[in-house]
Amino acid sequence: MPDRILSLLDHARSGGMLADDDIHLLAEQAPLAALLGTAEAMTLAGHGRSVGYSRKVFIPLTRLCRNTCGYCTFATTPGRVPSAYLSADEVLAIARAGVAAGCHEALFTLGERPESRYRAARDALAALGHDSTIGYLAEMAALVQRETGLLPHVNPGTMDADEIALLRPMSASMGIMLESSSTRLCERGGPHWKCEDKLPGVRLDTLRRAGELGVPMTTGILIGIGETRRERIDSLLALRELHRRYGHLQEIIVQNFRAKPGTVMAGAEEPALDDHAWTIAMARLVFGAAMSIQAPPNLRPGELEALLRAGINDWGGISPVTLDHVNPEAAWPQIDALAAETALHGRQLRLRLPLVPSYVREAARWVPAPIATALLRRADASGFARPDDWLAGTGTPPSAAALQPFARRAAAMSSTASAPVSAPLRAAIERAEQGRTLGEDDIVRLFDAHGDELHAVIDAADRLRRQTVGEAVSHVRNCNINYTNICQHRCGFCAFAKSHAASTLRGPAYRLDAAQVAARAEEAWLRGATEVCMQGGIHPHYTGDSYLELLAAVKQATPAMHIHAFSPLEIRHGAATLGLPLRDYLIRLRDAGLRTLPGTAAEILDDEVRALICADKLDTAQWLEVMEIAHEVGIRSTATIMFGHVEEPRHWARHLLAIRALQARTGGFTEFVPLPFVHMESPLWHKGGARSGPTLREAVLMHAVARLVLHPLIPNIQTSWVKMGATGAALCLQAGANDLGGTLMYESITRAAGGANGQSMETGDLRAIAASCGRPLQQRSTLYEVLPQNAAGLPLTGGSPPPDSDPRRMIALHSSA
Missing domain, CATH: 3.20.20.70 (Aldolase class I)
Structure with missing residues (x-):
């Protein structure tokens, strides 16, 4: 391996930020094994052995959309849905089911601006007292928060500054996938042909406006839709430039394309696992150890170890109640099974809130006061969701769930096998037992x-x-x-x-x-x-x-x-x-x-x-x-x-x-x-x-x-x-x-x-x-x-x-x- 490549990987591993040209050099010349090893080390340095997930319900407010992406089965036409929009009662029913299942988050999924394409959408909005989908979304997000306590995360697509400001008071976070910064994909025959909301500049403008307004955003790229590897890197670098300016990108999703029957791209080849892992590793190198990087686990069943080794520290939203409306063919993993598989690969699954932990710890900076309060009251000291209902000084004994980690300890102590412990933790314990002064880390x-x-x-x-x-x-x-x-x-x-x-x-x-x-x-x-x-x-x-x-x-x-x-x-x-x-x-x-x-x-x-x-x-x-x-x-x-x-x-x-x-x-x-x-x-x-x-x-x-x-x-x-x-x-x-x-x-x-x-x-x-x-x-x-x-x-x-x-x-x- 060339000395220059080794030097760049060492620089990234030690916490240094790589220049754009250096990133492209690594993408072109670094061996996959070296990229993966560096990315995993960076992930462990930034996030330890914790792998987050958000327990949520998915609320498909409308499946109508003015775009016609070549790979999408979520968007449909008015004649194929019972109504253009879910009613308030339907929204609350889904949200309340989420509360009963222990969810913290309500993820609103919806098509982009269907009222500009379908009369049925305009008429339905008028009957609901609104002239825009985003206006109705704001009402429903506020309703869910007020009536159920779930914290909304909204994915309405492209927005202007006024629309972002409208949604901010009732949103714990917002999201818009960049997917790709390649304008080539918007040309005739491309997956984003005649999809005006998928123009890269429009989507980047939404992210920029969110940054100017201090709104935490989830974004990311979709791989395997016809882009080149260099275009993936360019997309990640465009996102990094925004994050450098505003610090508001709370997480980056690296999602793999899945071919779906009935779509224009039904016969397209899906990205291979190594290709996906390569992209995740490059995302880690682009954004550094602290960024939260996720990949949906339901799109890679049985292949999660490779994603973890590539630099993943989060599995994103998983619902015990609702299906993945964007990928309905891919069932969510059972959370207990996901925890077991994550542990099998040396990591610990941890429940988080709609904001990733580092942003929860600075909630007052990123979200309005009522939502910041709700986040803090549900958070532990690291910014993850509280895993138990025990409260100091109340006089109420810990519940069985709160005692569970310690009950497992009793079982472990009865075994002759030694517990799997990371080398850095074992070394810290040994130094403490010797009476030596430990470092802060x-x-x-x-x-x-x-x-x-x-x-x-x-x-x-x-x-x-x-x-x-x-x-x-x-x-x-x-x-x-x-x-x-x-x-x-x-x-x-x-x-x-x-x-x-x-x-x-x-x-x-x-x-x-x-x-x-x-x-x-x-x-x-x-x-x-x-x-x-x-x-x-x-x-x-x-x-x-x-x-x-x-x-x-x-x-x-x-x-x-x-x-x-x-x-x-x-x-x-x-x-x-x-x-x-x-x-x-x-x-x-x-x-x-x-x-x-x-x-x-x-x-x-x-x-x-x-x-x-x-x-x-x-x-x-x-x-x-x-x-x-x-x-x-x-x-x-x-x-x-x-x-x-x-x-x-x-x-x-x-x-x-x-x-x-x-x-x-x-x-x-x-x-x-x-x-x-x-x-x-x-x-x-x-x-x-x-x-x-x-x-x-x-x-x-x-x-x-x-x-x-x-x-x-x-x-x-x-x-x-x-x-x-x-x-x-x-x-x-x-x-x-x-x-x-x-x-x-x-x-x-x-x-x-x-x-x-x-x-x-x-x-x-x-x-x-x-x-x-x-x-x-x-x-x-x-x-x-x-x-x-x-x-x-x-x-x-x-x-x-x-x-x-x-x-x-x-x-x-x-x-x-």
Whole structure:
């Protein structure tokens, strides 16, 4: 192979964009095997092992069309259909069948501008109150969205700017196949002869207008209709030029022509599989690793491996309800069978929404607010459709469908065969087990684990947990006191904080004085608590002395109680109001009785995310600064992450790496606590700006990946029964977690967000969660010292926690336990 060809393929594989001439050179000279190998590597780099599909219904609004393409059986004449257009009732009946079958998308297929050719179409539109097919389409798309919740994807053909603008408010996405940029195909005898809407310039103009209006578009080419390979490349390059200018081509379809009886091209030769694979590979090289490239699986039954190896990352729309109206002879594959065949070739089938995942993650940019909200609420952190109905904090146990991936894990564990895991994922797990720092891409890969790879990540985390801290499930008897919900900050995710006069959401504004806080602490001590956790809003009248007063009151009422209090935000507020450096103020708090800090206010330690959810709060560097200084003066802390709102897995990776880096310097974190976002009463969610919390898979994986990434520096991974519920917490205990947190008397922050798991959990309930995993329950102190038990195996409480010790010595102690 010439050096120039090798160099170009290496450049593409490493993420470089190829010039037009270079693309043509590869198309003419590169061996097929080299093209396919490069395209597959690029696809795996851009999309991992995931292969998307959209579960949809096809609504053939009209089969009348003014064009007469030589290969089409969809378009027909008025005398061959019961009516020119589907009625509203017929449209809704199809849509409702789709909802019943679990679809997210309503794909409107239709002919182009039949009213310009058929009087029957004009009369039917007039009776429906419209003068254009596109006007009626807009009404029906809005009706389907309003009445069924399905998200419309519309394929009306060529459009002017006003028509695109008309359809945009009720369309999650739009589509128009370029098919080919070759004007030669529009000449006499060609497949597009006398098809004015198939003139390449007209179709490219529609795509250009959509780009100018910021509308996400699906497009692509149809191969095998008489074009040459060079013309295919020219078509792909014409699309790339538009995408470079506007960034609006969400996916490229490479569809193979199928000869159909009764058409002009009934006897034409269909493209061979190698020819199709070559074109897919060239499309990948033209558009790069990130573009979503699809081919319809029903047009290549039994030949899907070749399409995957060529660069496909998506199978497009598949309907469990309606046939493929454009290719009615080609039945859709059963989705379970497609998943199995996809898995057979080392990939994972994943349900997506009408927008491909990368566009869902930027939904606010691409679609109107109501549709962006609907997309976000149905999406997971990667932009795919949520695969389960589990919601953090609701108190509703996971459904059988949500538990299915973990049930399969049990079956896999009973087998002697090793799970098929990709080499990069296996390498990342091995590095984590060795205690080495992982890279951001490695961590994102761990979070992307599905199927057998999910099992591998969970198993590795559980192994590390067993080796590091043993079998016991620990917990602390504690009391949560949220002394005020009045806060001068306006974090978008928070349903707890109120203004002075607030009376909305979950209760009015309040403030407990120091005596009330002390009384609650004393009550908790008498009930066996060894820790009091105090946090509140940033009250505008609080100063640094306010926090010192709370410490003094609790210390006087319960001298032996461990005081775990004040987030880094409160620490900064207290120091600023007294004009003290952070170090001096933390020393004053320590000397007044503060023993440890909660790791809250961290949310996501990435300022890109913080700008969206808590712009007026402390930034990442400020949070880390408070923690580092606290550790240096002998105050240890927890570390948390609040996930499942607007962030992506790469932000999770950055957060974990920031925590690990600080722990490597100070050794001051006692535990890491994943906190799934509870969305129900969140202002940001109500405004349509956040997802509906993490999926069950994401929540469990967060515990597993944290165990791997933070090993061996942070030995304790806590799962929140308040957020996860009993069943979810048990799953996390089998995925790297070793701690159930506290009994949390008076817990109120999660309840303010809409949580329903209660204010407290008795020891017996926690023991039942541990026992469901075959593990014993052990009471601990805040600093993870084991507390003694009586003869009946019950914890002895009411005593003083052991004295503080050097945090680095504590890590060594925990790691050897």
